[in-house]
Amino acid sequence: MTVYSGPVFEMAVNQFGVIADHLSIPHDERARLLMPKRSVTVSCPIHRDDGTIAVFEGYRVQHHLTLGPTKGGTRFATSVDLGEVAALAIWMSWKCALVGLPYGGAKGGVHVDPTSLSRTELEGLSRRYMQEMIPFVGPHTDVMAPDMGTNEQVMAWFMDTYSMYQGKTVTEIVTGKPVASGGTLGRREATGRGVAYLARRVLGLKSINFNDATAVIQGFGNVGSYTAIELASFGVKIIAVSDHTGALYDAKGLDVAALVAHVGKHGSLAGYSNELQYDPVGMLTLPCDVLVPAATERVIDAKVAAQLQCRILAEGANGPTTPDADLVLEQRQDAIFVIPDILCNSGGVVVSYFEWVQDLQQLFWEEEEVMHREYKILDRAFDQMVARAKRDKVSHRTAAMAIGVEKVRAAKTTRGLFP
Structure with a gap:
């Protein structure tokens, strides 16, 4: 039994099954690698402009925290459900491991058509969603980013809401922010x-x-x-x-x-x-x-x-x-x-990682340096994928996912199972 369902989640499960078979991962290890560590479902009530109250359902799934905090976007769309969010979090884990980032995967979202909201309503929903997530996120726990239906402005509202509750400015709680609010050049x-x-x-x-x-x-x-x-x-x-x-x-x-x-x-x-x-x-x-x-x-x-x-x-x-x-x-x-x-599409999370690092250090880079570092990481991952596919005579997807899954599995194996 699982709380996750739907075609997108089933697709993530099927893809993992292919990789697990390819890597000959024992069956008793597979659920620990695949199933998300934590999922949160929240209600997000807001005041509409006409004076009524509307309630939207929000989600956040954190796949694993073995390598560091989780990282992933927040999606405002009518397609959003728990299964889709879980699948996207799983894919983000393999992505971060493939390109060598110290993150696990996460994803979040609200089931809403953002085009149906006024700017005031969008701000209210954004702030309420982050407010509900505060017990479960943090710069070293889970770092949010924009996704479909969200943007730099939404990230600024997220950051401001979290900062107000902490009593200090915490720019590193989200990435994809405006440059004026601690974002990095080149992230957009x-x-x-x-x-x-x-x-x-x-x-x-x-x-x-x-x-x-x-x-x-x-x-x-x-x-x-x-x-x-x-x-x-x-x-x-x-x-x-x-x-x-x-x-x-x-x-x-x-x-x-x-x-x-x-x-x-x-x-x-x-x-x-x-x-x-x-x-x-x-x-x-x-x-x-x-x-x-x-x-x-x-x-x-x-x-x-x-x-x-x-x-x-x-x-x-x-x-x-x-x-x-x-x-x-x-x-x-x-x-x-x-x-x-x-x-x-990993360039987005790569530069999000750069933004997080710059916010933690309070030392910011020029856009040329951001681009140079992004392309260097992409080149390395691309070369590893092509070499792996050629060596094992498998597709590029199998090779890329195998590299990511292997890294997560190795980290879980060396850390062991607590308690």
Whole structure:
């Protein structure tokens, strides 16, 4: 029996099972590695602008604290439930271990449509959620970050609420804050930059000229938009993008700067162009060099995987590819180079780690140093993944997850079981 359920959690369990079998982990060790250490469910009542009271359900799951505090984003979305949050926390554990960060994975969220809230209501919900979490989080226990539906401003409210209860400013309780409130230069761009950087590495490995390359990006939020900006900056043509309002396609290439400006003004791609509208599902299978799913989980199933016409699959989102799709992609390894999510989108948590370190030290770095350190870590993890996949003759996802799971298992084994 478990309190966790749903397709996203089942996907995380299935993925772990594959890795556990690959590593020949004894069955009596598996539950300790997989099951979250702690989960919290809270009610978050707020005053609505019309004078009524609304109650939203919030969650936080801390997967393990073996290597250090847990680390993970906080998501405000209608898809949020305990199973999804637990799965994302588990994936974050493997991600942090893969890139060598002293963290366990965590995730949090509130079941709410943030676009239905006014700014005042959003602030009230943000502060109430953090208030309810104060007994369970801390700079050396669990450090929050932004995710889908949250942003720098929400993190500033989180930090301020926690600080008021501590009687002092505690900037290191969250990452992804505004620079003016203790954030780091380069954090906002970090995930998208990392996705583009790794995609660029693979383009180089495949001897694909950047100026001849094309990319399709599903999801045009923080990750997708900065990925598009970075890819375009070194010559890649962005031929299709999408968000929750629809998709746009132009074989000649889209104007990324104009798209970013439109979304900044209007909040979405809606209304940008009627002539360029395209099927949001069909865009995933457009011929391209780089496909970046940067939206939500489980968008590439076995059917879609069989129809992909990309040469590089750079997973900007968490869990965009189902286990059934992985089986298809393993048969297409010669045609499609997969950069799995736990590596591909890890730039965000890497730079979040830098922000945490800078806040603890009260010594801040220039953006060039942040980027240099981020890319150095991504390069190291990428090289380890490719070497492991080649050595063991396994997929990149299996290799990346095996490295992460091995590190967590080794730490748990050496620390032992208390009491």
